[in-house]
Amino acid sequence: MADIGTAFGLALKLIVTVEPEFLGIVARSLAISLSAVVIAALIALPLGAVLAVYRFPGRPAAIVLVNALMGLPPVFVGLMVYLMLSRAGPLGFMGMLFTPGAMILAQSVLVAPIVIALAHRILRDLYEEYQEQLCSFGARPADMIWTLLWDGRLSLVTAVMAGFGRASAEVGAVLIVGGNIAHVTRVMTTTIALETSKGNLALALALGIVLVLIAVGVNAGAILLAGLSAPRRK
Amino acid sequence: MAILPLRLDRVCYRAGGHDLIADISLDISAGAKTLLLGANGAGKSLLLRLCHGLLGPSSGTVRWRGADADQARRRQTMVFQSPVMLRRSVRANVAYGLKLRGIGRVARAERIDTALSDTGLTALADRPARVLSGGERQRLALARAWALAPEILFLDEPTANLDPGATAAVEAIVEQIHRAGTKIVMATHDLGQARRLADEVLFLDRGRVTERAEAAAFFAGPASDPAAAFLEGRLLW
Amino acid sequence: MVSRGLRTALSIVMALATAHATTAGERFITLASTTSTENSGLFDHILPRFEQDSGIQVRVVAVGTGQAIRLARNGDADVILVHHRESEERLVADGHALARHDVMFNDFLVVGPDRDPAGIAGLADAAAALARIAESSSVFVSRGDDSGTHMAERALWVAVDVTPDAASGDWYREVGAGMGATLNTAAALDAYTLADRGTWLAFANKDALTVLIEGDPALFNRYGVLMVNPARHPHVKASAARAFVDWLLSPPGQAAIASFRIDGQASFFPNPAPAREPPRRQ
Missing domain, CATH: 3.40.190.10 (Periplasmic binding protein-like II)
Structure with missing residues (x-):
């Protein structure tokens, strides 16, 4: 198809011409998705560790639930957040609908189960390795949670990056709660959807290519950062 | 307040329908180095874990003198056959247990420096613990344990995976810890090591203590058949 | 690292919160409209003129007419510009919107x-x-x-x-x-x-x-503009919304619509004057 060839050319042009409008969309996408991932991680990483360390009634059910929620449809999350934030909803007084804050909230909800589930898997294995040693040191479960989070940090970067991938790639939720308002809540994915609906397939594809490149860049950056603090051997 | 002696009363540990530890009653007091000797699978590791509180007995009791569980936990520590190296520096590994015990920054730094120099790890202090060799790891495990100034130190076959040089270094450190006043309870299946280190031998066979004796007397003439067989190098069935 | 991560996170959130606060301080209204008007590029043509004249920013949320009307019923928009007369009149009758005005048509x-x-x-x-x-x-x-x-x-x-x-x-x-x-x-x-x-x-x-x-x-495809009823939805930015509706119906607004061209072709036609009813106020 001619569109694909045109798209790569356009993508290149988008990157080299540094158009302010386009840069704004990219910056907004990054700010929103990174904020969402940071918020989700602050909540989800400790919860993943709690699931790995504490034995409580309902824990198996909680693990099943969290794993199932990894597949939450973005549109469903968008709708739930919309109903919460709508003026007619319980949080309507905050006036957050159609703002970046609403998009961050929706993406956090979408990302949190992924980070919880992946963190749980990583930390459960680490806990098996550490449990006796930490008990012997006299660590209580609360101490163990922080120890596991710190010692598992390199692997947890992967879990958080998986969350970032989900956040930055989804369109269903941010379209509903953000409204795709130009210069306010328009991000990469909603722009792609918009350009597709205008029939500008090559431009939409070019934006998609840039989105992939950004995802590659962010992931490479995260792995590089993690690698700097990792031991050389092993 | 001292937590020794440790008293085990009719302790059993059952798993999968077998008595892995069967009806052990004994006292462990301060002083002499106690070596837990026996073949693989005799229950040495299990007994150490029951004493240290990592496992609870299926029946019977494990009791420290006069101390509540929290206090007892703080006065004892254990070195494992394959110690877990926390994913941080050698120094931070030593600091970890001290922080848990709420030791302040200044006192902590002092105790870390002492423990590292006593175990010959000063030069490696800022190395990530995970890149250490087997012998260095075991010395770090000893440094971590020693820094906590425990009243009693359990060691579970700490030299099982080490070469002779590293083994000698570990044994020397164990002797030092003992001389500094910590009760040593160490499991081994290495007869030579038992001869070198033991003041007192507890011989374990199939989950039972078959003999407890002064080291000299034990090696001169064991009173129980399983111990005699072990000393002669016969296979026990 | 935890505290550093936390600080970065907080600073990002703060930055966004303040960014939100500053834009909220400016005057803006939310206009719920249809994908047909948004996709055609009409708003990119007319809104800058209104924003320049009035200093009021118009944020367009493009959805179907049905969804736009639901947004109005929930009070999630200040003004709607849609094209289904029957639903629009029902919205007015139910008290969720003030008067409906013909604003433009196409086909x-x-x-x-x-x-x-x-x-x-x-x-x-x-x-x-x-x-x-x-x-x-x-x-x-x-x-x-x-x-x-x-x-x-x-x-x-x-x-x-x-x-x-x-x-x-x-x-x-x-x-x-x-x-x-x-x-x-x-x-x-x-x-x-x-x-x-x-x-x-x-x-x-x-x-x-x-x-x-x-x-x-x-x-025939007739577009109506309606302002959400501030008596029913008190947070509606009444004066800014009213200013926008009035501008759309005024000669400059109508001229802006008429001057919009796609590939040289007119695609929306201002309402034939004097069809405009006097605004009914509550």
Whole structure:
């Protein structure tokens, strides 16, 4: 198809011409998705560790639930957040609908189960390795949670990056709660959807290519950062 | 307040329908180095874990003198056959247990420096613990344990995976810890090591203590058949 | 690292919160409108003029007419600009919006593959054309999203007494999508569909699609603008919303609409003056 060839050319042009409008969309996408991932991680990483360390009634059910929620449809999350934030909803007084804050909230909800589930898997294995040693040191479960989070940090970067991938790639939720308002809540994915609906397939594809490149860049950056603090051997 | 002696009363540990530890009653007091000797699978590791509180007995009791569980936990520590190296520096590994015990920054730094120099790890202090060799790891495990100034130190076959040089270094450190006043309870299946280190031998066979004796007397003439067989190098069935 | 991460996170959140606060401090209103107007590029043409004149920013949320009306009912928009008169009047009757004003019009087109398997090209009656599409079981793509265009299409089927739902999934394909996405689907399926002129003119992926029916009075597409009732939804930015509605209906607003061109063609027509009713205030 001619569109694909045109798209790569356009993508290149988008990157080299540094158009302010386009840069704004990219910056907004990054700010929103990174904020969402940071918020989700602050909540989800400790919860993943709690699931790995504490034995409580309902824990198996909680693990099943969290794993199932990894597949939450973005549109469903968008709708739930919309109903919460709508003026007619319980949080309507905050006036957050159609703002970046609403998009961050929706993406956090979408990302949190992924980070919880992946963190749980990583930390459960680490806990098996550490449990006796930490008990012997006299660590209580609360101490163990922080120890596991710190010692598992390199692997947890992967879990958080998986969350970032989900956040930055989804369109269903941010379209509903953000409204795709130009210069306010328009991000990469909603722009792609918009350009597709205008029939500008090559431009939409070019934006998609840039989105992939950004995802590659962010992931490479995260792995590089993690690698700097990792031991050389092993 | 001292937590020794440790008293085990009719302790059993059952798993999968077998008595892995069967009806052990004994006292462990301060002083002499106690070596837990026996073949693989005799229950040495299990007994150490029951004493240290990592496992609870299926029946019977494990009791420290006069101390509540929290206090007892703080006065004892254990070195494992394959110690877990926390994913941080050698120094931070030593600091970890001290922080848990709420030791302040200044006192902590002092105790870390002492423990590292006593175990010959000063030069490696800022190395990530995970890149250490087997012998260095075991010395770090000893440094971590020693820094906590425990009243009693359990060691579970700490030299099982080490070469002779590293083994000698570990044994020397164990002797030092003992001389500094910590009760040593160490499991081994290495007869030579038992001869070198033991003041007192507890011989374990199939989950039972078959003999407890002064080291000299034990090696001169064991009173129980399983111990005699072990000393002669016969296979026990 | 934890504390550093935390600080970074907080600073990002703070930055966004303050960014939000500063834009909230400026004057803006939320306009819920249709994908047909957004996709055509009309708002990019007229809104900068209003913003320059008034200093009020207009944030457009483009959804179907049905969804825009739901947003108004929930109080999630200040003004709506939609094209289904019946729903608009019900919204006013229910007290969710103040008066409805005709603001502009254009027309719907029946577009389809240029080989025209149902043979409708040149018919004057759009409803009759749809009946022919049904008879020949030629593929027809419907918005299926409760939008103004969708409701206009349903009205045409009713006029010729055809129940396309019976063929849903067969030759009648309801995509539940915006105008542009529906045109993409029709182009890919080589199918017929009903489109508004504005979106059609701006649409870049026409492929073999071409205009087959136009000019039938039944295809008249009338856009109304309504301000959400501040008595019912107190947070509505009444004065800014009123300023926008008044501007749209004023000569400068109407002139802005009239001057919008796609490829040199006018695609929205200001309301024939003096059709404007005096604004009813509560």
